[in-house]
Amino acid sequence: MKLWSRPLMVAVTALAAVSLFGVAVVDRAAAQATQATPPANATAGTAFKNVTTASLKELTVADFLGSMGVMAAALGYDCADCHPGAGSDKVDWVIDTEKKKTARKMVDMVTGINKNYFAGVQNVTCFTCHHGRDMPATTIALDKLYGSPNDEHNDIVIPGQGEPSVDQIFDKYIAALGGAQKLNGLTSWVATGASIGYGGLGGGGSFQIFAKAPDSRAVIIEFKDHPERGDSTRVYNGKVGWVKSPRGLLSEYEQTGNELEGARLDALLSFPGRIKSALNNWRVGNPDDVNGHDCEVVQGRGPKGLLATLYFDRQTSLLVRAVRYSLSPIGRVPTQLDYDDYRVVEGIKFPFKYTFSWLDGKDAFQINDVKVNVPIEAAKFNKPAGK
Numbered sequence: 001m002k003l004w005s006r007p008l009m010v011a012v013t014a015l016a017a018v019s020l021f022g023v024a025v026v027d028r029a030a031a032q033a034t035q036a037t038p039p040a041n042a043t044a045g046t047a048f049k050n051v052t053t054a055s056l057k058e059l060t061v062a063d064f065l066g067s068m069g070v071m072a073a074a075l076g077y078d079c080a081d082c083h084p085g086a087g088s089d090k091v092d093w094v095i096d097t098e099k100k101k102t103a104r105k106m107v108d109m110v111t112g113i114n115k116n117y118f119a120g121v122q123n124v125t126c127f128t129c130h131h132g133r134d135m136p137a138t139t140i141a142l143d144k145l146y147g148s149p150n151d152e153h154n155d156i157v158i159p160g161q162g163e164p165s166v167d168q169i170f171d172k173y174i175a176a177l178g179g180a181q182k183l184n185g186l187t188s189w190v191a192t193g194a195s196i197g198y199g200g201l202g203g204g205g206s207f208q209i210f211a212k213a214p215d216s217r218a219v220i221i222e223f224k225d226h227p228e229r230g231d232s233t234r235v236y237n238g239k240v241g242w243v244k245s246p247r248g249l250l251s252e253y254e255q256t257g258n259e260l261e262g263a264r265l266d267a268l269l270s271f272p273g274r275i276k277s278a279l280n281n282w283r284v285g286n287p288d289d290v291n292g293h294d295c296e297v298v299q300g301r302g303p304k305g306l307l308a309t310l311y312f313d314r315q316t317s318l319l320v321r322a323v324r325y326s327l328s329p330i331g332r333v334p335t336q337l338d339y340d341d342y343r344v345v346e347g348i349k350f351p352f353k354y355t356f357s358w359l360d361g362k363d364a365f366q367i368n369d370v371k372v373n374v375p376i377e378a379a380k381f382n383k384p385a386g387k
Helices: 061-075 098-117 126-130 166-177 180-184 258-269 272-277
Strands: 188-197 205-212 216-222 232-236 241-244 252-255 280-284 288-290 293-301 307-313 319-326 333-345 348-358 361-372
Touching: 061 126, 061 252, 061 258, 061 333, 166 180, 166 272, 166 280, 166 293, 166 307, 166 348, 180 272, 188 348, 216 258, 232 258, 241 258, 252 258, 258 272, 258 319, 258 333, 293 319, 333 361
Parallel strands: none
Antiparallel strands: 188 205, 188 361, 205 216, 216 232, 232 241, 241 252, 280 293, 288 293, 293 307, 307 319, 319 333, 333 348, 348 361
């Protein structure tokens, strides 16, 4: 694994060559490698050339990109490891390299193991064996055996014993934010701030978050001093979601399939008074530590296999982390939202530090101002305007 690939999380997916929010900065040549926006109902097998693996070719475009992220992250790869010239105008996405041929076999192998030995339940993924290495280790190192316990987490939380109920945890959270009456009166909010970046990259931009009840949300990133970097947008209007990423393989595409459910959850969590109905089959897990916070853990499920784990600080009852997972044939696709520096605005606490992590990158934002119950044009949540 390359030394820079994990700490910076730059360009780890095999098809989305750079991060949405400017974590990676590349030259203009990269933009020349983008493809036209595929139709919303397009499958990966029709939208991209030379996608032949059965379990991948029928995915939506958004879910296929997520699956490529799972594969690349599991092996510690970046785009160019499988696609010659990725990140430049010389990229060849179609050529069959030996690594691509091997990857197809591995995907079929993973599918076969789960089908034949686990009744189709996804117990084996790329990460199960690779753990961030291109060549899986076969023997445990004795320093690991006698060292600190493995701190990796299972996706599915184990029900905790003697913990507060789901309703108790949610009720404490709602009270800590300002109370049910205040939250039920929240119909919209707009946050503005600065992009801090991550690992020394991606900073210097400004961003806005628009949220309108019950389930519309838009995040818009601009680099006014460096327009050549392009604006980036994620929007969800209650039914349809779009991603605009001028430096990626697809300059913009509609969120479909499992990824659309993730966008919907982000929008629902923007209005905490409705948190209990955001997902179903809630369960309380064992306590956990998140960035020094002793946390109560709650997990819920949504449509199309969506899974989300929420972490609430035991002392403040505030949400400090949400991790959502969408399904892919080779492993779940994680997206992580971290919250900090809560401040009171019109009687409601909002996190003024917000970090968004996904398989393409990671960025942190400092919110400077929040306005509540303000008019927001419906157009803010529609397909991003082209150039």
